[in-house]
Amino acid sequence: MDEEKVEQLDDLFNKLIKQRFYKEFAAYDQLGIHPGQSQMIRLLHNYPGKSQKWIADHICIKPATMTIIIKKLEKAEIVQRISDERDKRVLRVNLTEKGQELFLKLDKIKRKLQEECFRNFNDEEIDVFYNLLIKMEKNVSNYSDEAVRRFMEHNGKYD
Template identity: 40%
Template sequence: MDDREIFEELTTLAHQPAIWFVARSLYGQRGNQRPDNSRRLLRVLAETDNDLTAGVIADILAIRPASVTQIIKKLENDGYIQRVKDTNDARVVRVKITSEGQKHLQLLDNKQIDFQAELFEIFDDDEREQFGESLRKLNQHVMSDAYLTNMRSKMDKHLQHHFDHFVDTTRLQKFRKDQMAYRKRIEEHQLRSFFDRDKHEDF
């Protein structure tokens, strides 16, 4: 198979409606391509040991506090989270995931697992490993600064403007850093909460 045939197969796969629409539904992509922060918020609450304030949630998700407030209201109405007063300071309100919220996340996880299994069931273990490694290598290549600069040079000025708007290097780098910082912010908050709890217990 030559490069042209590989490219045609790749673009055909990327536009398969059975993959495109189901993936956007299961993985929290809304119609405007932005991530579903409601789902991200639930995930944060499920993966932390302590109830969180809205301010901490905004910091972890790197979104505006006002947006967090709106999401909390919606999720509370759905019965997926609840707001409780801090045991050490009644002025502080914390957010915790409910059993219904946990069930909702588990349901989403199960749907994702089923979708992935059905998509790649045609591969044996060796084929799956080889395919995954090839995709990882290709993604690293097309996200590299050198490749982006090279592709940009092939466009006319009008397309360069749109290209810069959607996939400029700075935005890609920020996306990578945000993904790595996401877990780090959770871990740092858990560590601070541990020491804060020890201080209260000492007194």
């Protein structure tokens, strides 16, 4: 393996991820939300009515942090919490109409970024790139569970 080429690829990969994140962050900032909030909005669009605990576990944040995020989104009328009919201790979270409208704006931003990233790629190149990323993900997933466990023991959840 050409170590210099691998180093260049690694640098390029990290640069690409940062650039994409910065563009996404700037676009979300104009909507008045943080990328972490956008992740939750997407999740609630796809899985409405989930419990706060389920959401926190799914996006790897502490339940206390989840409560703070939900309170902010609730104050902005983006989400609403409803007590579970069977277990009043459980709060179910749903997007409001305003939250659904925000999701559509977020989705538009995501699609625009995807178009920008993959402009000038043909279908074959997309397939090759996809397969290479799957291969890379499998390589890192062999140790990622242990790495995540150690990280969380040391630092708490991702937040």
